[in-house]
Each structure stands twice: as C-alpha cells, then as structure tokens.
Amino acid sequence: EAQVTQNPRYLITVTGKKLTVTCSQNMNHEYMSWYRQDPGLGLRQIYYSMNVEVTDKGDVPEGYKVSRKEKRNFPLILESPSPNQTSLYFCASKREPSDTQYFGPGTRLTVL
Amino acid sequence: GENVEQHPSTLSVQEGDSAVIKCTYSDSASNYFPWYKQELGKRPQLIIDIRSNVGEKKDQRIAVTLNKTAKHFSLHITETQPEDSAVYFCAASVRGKSSGDKLTFGTGTRLAVRP
Numbered sequence: 001e002a003q004v005t006q007n008p009r010y011l012i013t014v015t016g017k018k019l020t021v022t023c024s025q026n027m028n029h030e031y032m033s034w035y036r037q038d039p040g041l042g043l044r045q046i047y048y049s050m051n052v053e054v055t056d057k058g059d060v061p062e063g064y065k066v067s068r069k070e071k072r073n074f075p076l077i078l079e080s081p082s083p084n085q086t087s088l089y090f091c092a093s094k095r096e097p098s099d100t101q102y103f104g105p106g107t108r109l110t111v112l
Numbered sequence: 113g114e115n116v117e118q119h120p121s122t123l124s125v126q127e128g129d130s131a132v133i134k135c136t137y138s139d140s141a142s143n144y145f146p147w148y149k150q151e152l153g154k155r156p157q158l159i160i161d162i163r164s165n166v167g168e169k170k171d172q173r174i175a176v177t178l179n180k181t182a183k184h185f186s187l188h189i190t191e192t193q194p195e196d197s198a199v200y201f202c203a204a205s206v207r208g209k210s211s212g213d214k215l216t217f218g219t220g221t222r223l224a225v226r227p
Contacts, residue, residue, distance in 0.1 A: 097213060
C-alpha cells in the first residue's frame with residue numbers, strides 16, 4: 001500500500017530535550033516536505049527536499065533541521081524544542097512539483 | 113515571499129446549496145494553485161488544483177476558477193452534502209525546475225453543511 005508514515009504519532013516532551021520525528025514514504029517520490037499546523041494559521045511549510053541531499057527552507061524553518069540521506073526518509077529534528085513548537089506536524093511527499101501531494105497521518109507534539 | 117489570504121474563515125450552508133471560498137495571492141509568479149480538504153482528525157487531501165494557464169477546472173460538484181490579473185482564485189462546491197463538511201485550504205506556489213518547492217497555504221475555511 002502506497003503511504004507516508006510518521007513516528008511518533010504523539011509526543012510530549014520538555015523544553016530543550018532533542019527529538020526527531022521520522023517520515024518515510026514507499027512511493028519512490030523525489031519531493032518531500034514538512035509542515036506545521038496551528039489553529040488560525042493553517043499549514044506552514046518548514047522545510048522541503050527535492051531529492052537526496054537537496055533540502056531548502058520553507059516559510060518557518062527556525063528551530064528545525066532536516067536531512068535527506070535516503071530517498072524514502074526525511075526526518076525532522078528539533079535540537080532544542082521550545083513551547084512555541086507545540087503543534088501538529090505533517091510530512092508530505094510527491095513525485096513531481098505539480099503532482100498530487102500525499103500527507104502522512106500527522107504527529108502531535110507538545111513541548112512543556 | 114508569497115502571502116495567501118483566504119475568506120471566509122467559517123461558512124455554513126444548507127444541504128443542496130452552493131459554497132464558495134475565495135483566496136488571493138501576492139506573488140505574480142505563482143502558477144500552481146491546489147485546494148485541500150481536511151476532515152476532523154484527518155490529514156489534508158488534495159481535491160482539485162489549477163495551473164495558471166487555465167481559467168477554470170471542474171471535477172463533478174467541485175470547480176476552481178482563477179483570475180491571474182486580480183490574483184485571486186476560488187473554490188465552488190455545488191449541491192453540497194453533509195460529507196462536504198470539513199476545513200478547506202487553498203495554496204499557491206511557483207512551479208518550475210529552478211523554483212524550488214515552496215507551497216504557501218491560506219488559513220483555512222471551516223465549512224459546515226446543515227442537513
């Protein structure tokens with residue numbers, strides 16, 4: 001089954017404790033992105049990747065890091081999480097720029 | 113960068129009526145405009161998209177129109193049904209090999225269809 005998976009689905013952590021949210025897709029897609037969703041603000045793009053070892057900033061990259069060492073994986077790293085990073089995070093992938101973008105199930109992160 | 117504004121933030125219609133959601137964008141270079149539907153507790157899903165070389169696109173009860181001159185685009189849902197109740201997001205981006213893959217979303221419209 002073609003899908004985008006994220007782990008963990010739910011995470012409660014404390015300020016300053018490094019964490020990684022994993023994202024994996026099995027569709028051999030070139031393009032992958034991370035978004036955060038906050039009430040009243042919609043979805044905002046954090047980082048995107050157009051291929052292995054090619055990543056770039058979206059609209060809200062501060063406080064986040066990403067890597068794309070393999071085509072299928074695109075982890076999101078929070079080196080020192082802060083409470084303002086409490087949000088719902090979605091990973092997404094697609095084959096080409098104008099192709100349908102498939103979202104993962106989301107990761108709800110709470111930073112205390 | 114690109115700025116996308118979406119209105120209204122909430123919309124309530126009677127089943128069978130039409131619903132219209134409007135978005136404006138700021139970057140005249142934007143050439144790809146997708147619409148996503150997000151049901152409660154679910155992930156966003158693409159429902160329709162339009163490219164700047166097209167003025168209108170239809171898919172059954174859903175249509176999208178684009179006015180490049182005015183830099184606005186709209187989603188039209190006809191004969192609404194209760195299962196259309198969801199949050200709808202518009203988005204805009206510049207598509208091209210050298211344009212990266214930035215996608216800017218509107219803030220969403222919560223549509224409620226009353227039976």
